Amino acid sequence: MDGGQRDYGIPGTTVFDGYLARKGYALNRMCYSFNSADNRAEFKRDEEAYCRKYGLNDEQRAAIASRNVLQLITAGGNIYYLAKFAGILGLDVQDVGAQQTGMTKEAFKAMLIAAGQ
Amino acid sequence: MANVIGAITSSHVPAIGGAIAKHLQQEPYWKPFFDGYPPVHAWLGRAKPDVAVVFYNDHGLNFFLDKLPTFAVGAAAEYRNADEGWGIPTVKPFRGDPALSWHLIESLVADEFDITMCQEMLVDHALTLPMALFWPGGADWPVRIVPIAMNHVQHPLPSPRRAYRLGQAVGRALDAWDEDVRVLVVGTGGLSHQLDGKRAGFINKPFDLMCMDALVNDPERLTRYSTLDIVREAGAQGTELMAWIAARGALTGQVTKVHSNYHIPVSNTATGLMVLANERVPQAQAA
Numbered sequence: 001m002d003g004g005q006r007d008y009g010i011p012g013t014t015v016f017d018g019y020l021a022r023k024g025y026a027l028n029r030m031c032y033s034f035n036s037a038d039n040r041a042e043f044k045r046d047e048e049a050y051c052r053k054y055g056l057n058d059e060q061r062a063a064i065a066s067r068n069v070l071q072l073i074t075a076g077g078n079i080y081y082l083a084k085f086a087g088i089l090g091l092d093v094q095d096v097g098a099q100q101t102g103m104t105k106e107a108f109k110a111m112l113i114a115a116g117q
Numbered sequence: 118m119a120n121v122i123g124a125i126t127s128s129h130v131p132a133i134g135g136a137i138a139k140h141l142q143q144e145p146y147w148k149p150f151f152d153g154y155p156p157v158h159a160w161l162g163r164a165k166p167d168v169a170v171v172f173y174n175d176h177g178l179n180f181f182l183d184k185l186p187t188f189a190v191g192a193a194a195e196y197r198n199a200d201e202g203w204g205i206p207t208v209k210p211f212r213g214d215p216a217l218s219w220h221l222i223e224s225l226v227a228d229e230f231d232i233t234m235c236q237e238m239l240v241d242h243a244l245t246l247p248m249a250l251f252w253p254g255g256a257d258w259p260v261r262i263v264p265i266a267m268n269h270v271q272h273p274l275p276s277p278r279r280a281y282r283l284g285q286a287v288g289r290a291l292d293a294w295d296e297d298v299r300v301l302v303v304g305t306g307g308l309s310h311q312l313d314g315k316r317a318g319f320i321n322k323p324f325d326l327m328c329m330d331a332l333v334n335d336p337e338r339l340t341r342y343s344t345l346d347i348v349r350e351a352g353a354q355g356t357e358l359m360a361w362i363a364a365r366g367a368l369t370g371q372v373t374k375v376h377s378n379y380h381i382p383v384s385n386t387a388t389g390l391m392v393l394a395n396e397r398v399p400q401a402q403a404a
Contacts, residue, residue: 010349012316017272021182032181034202070315079313079353080176080270087203092132093385097317108318109382115320116381 016078024076027064030054031081040088069100119294122164123375123395124302124368125157126332126361127247128388129173134205134246137253153378153390154250160375160392161251166301168214168261170221170287170367171244172280172360173305174269176201178241185271186233188283190225191264192218196240208245214261217294221263224290230283232265240264243357247305260301267363269306269356277347278340280359284366292369292397304364306357308379309350310386319352320387325379328358329389333374336365354386361391368395 008015021028030051033039043050051061063071067089072082086096098108133150136142142151178201180186194215198207225232244264252259265287268274275283284302291300308325311317328351331338339362347356365372375392382388 008345008348010316010345012314012319013311013348013353014314015272015345015348015353016270021271025182028182032177035178035200037200040202069313073313078177078182078270083312084177084202093312096312097385100313100315100317111318112320112382112385115318115322115387 014073020076020078024078026055026057027060027072027075027077028081030056031077031085034084034088043088069096119291119296119298119300120397121288121291121300121302121368121370121395122166124304124364124393125247125251126304126364126389126391127250128307128383128386128390129243129246129305130384130386130388131203131205131242131246132384133250134242137249138206149380150383150388153380154253156376157251157390157392164301165299166260167298168217168263169248169301169303170263170265170291171303171305172265172267172284172363173243174357174360175266176241176243177270179239180266182271185268186266187268187275188230189233189235189238189266190218190222191238191262192222192234192236193238196238196262196264198241198245199239201241205242208249209255209257211240211248211258212261214263217296218263220294221287221290224293225286228286228289230286238264238266243305247303265363267360269354269359272344274344274356275359276344277342277359277362280363281336281340281366284363285369287363288367288369291367302364302367304360304362306360307351307355308358308387308389309352309355311352312354312385314353316352318385320381321350321352321355322381322387324350325387325389328361329377329379329391332361332365332391333372333393336362365393368393370398371396
């Protein structure tokens with residue numbers, strides 16, 4: 001059970017399993033707290049202090065500071081909770097998708113439209 | 118005796134809430150999506166449900182990883198929406214139907230579905246947006262609701278087969294409910310989409326269309342996929358298809374397709390919509 005991240009054989013896809021749920025618990029708990037406007041404001045006032053309050057480890061604090069979604073996922077972040085963090089930053093899911101795929105937002109949106117053709 | 122009039126399955130992409138709030142329904146980006154709904158309004162106007170049983174997934178409003186039920190049945194007199202963190206407007210509260218909730222709970226547990234029972238439950242966009250699409254305008258909701266939340270956050274997720282069996286158990290319970298009410302079943306989410314990872318933006322139109330076709334006449338076909346098959350074919354968040362499968366499972370009669378719509382993209386998602394009518398099959402004469 002402690003054997004690290006399993007490979008589920010689906011390229012470019014993270015299966016948020018028990019390993020990640022445990023690894024990411026503090027990070028996801030912090031992001032879950034962003035349902036509250038007061039908490040979002042408190043985070044914005046002092047990110048570092050807020051991350052410490054929720055017990056994020058170094059990897060998770062660095063990932064939050066970097067705003068790098070792939071790093072946040074590697075650190076155990078679940079996309080449903082990370083979306084609340086992205087909301088604080090004013091990022092929508094196309095911004096998040098473009099960042100993870102290394103595309104411009106325009107190219108990412110064009111890819112989505114092409115999927116419907 | 119309760120009359121299950123049919124099911125509506127619909128996407129619930131959060132951006133829909135923003136589009137409704139900003140009245141963007143006729144903008145070119147949104148029109149092909151919103152144009153799917155007037156036939157739903159017409160059908161609902163004729164079908165006149167009293168109560169809606171809604172299969173959906175909570176995205177971290179009511180449930181967190183501290184205690185995450187695989188299946189949770191609401192048993193509240195009222196359900197409220199709340200801030201989910203990224204700013205879509207909240208909607209009016211929904212009236213519950215505690216008597217039906219407890220009937221479903223008792224029936225499901227007797228049927229070996231060990232569900233979680235919730236007398237307090239916030240409902241997120243996955244429930245509120247389809248309702249706002251079915252009954253636009255912001256007036257009081259014309260139906261009472263029984264929410265049934267399914268885990269789509271934390272693997273292991275329930276399998277397609279389990280989702281279908283859950284739906285069938287709900288269908289049996291509804292058929293046995295002795296109140297004279299008209300019941301709409303709702304399944305929300307999907308279709309194919311993936312928000313996270315290097316495969317973000319993944320959409321699978323052929324798979325979605327196959328699923329929409331199978332849901333009408335051959336839903337058992339979808340139960341042969343594993344959960345990971347659905348992740349692979351429909352994307353990491355495409356597992357929300359399971360709510361559609363559960364809703365279809367709850368229709369125990371003769372099912373016909375009334376209406377469907379499919380549009381790519383809204384946000385990062387292939388959106389789908391189906392209206393399925395359910396005609397009770399007369400019981401065969403007991404021998």
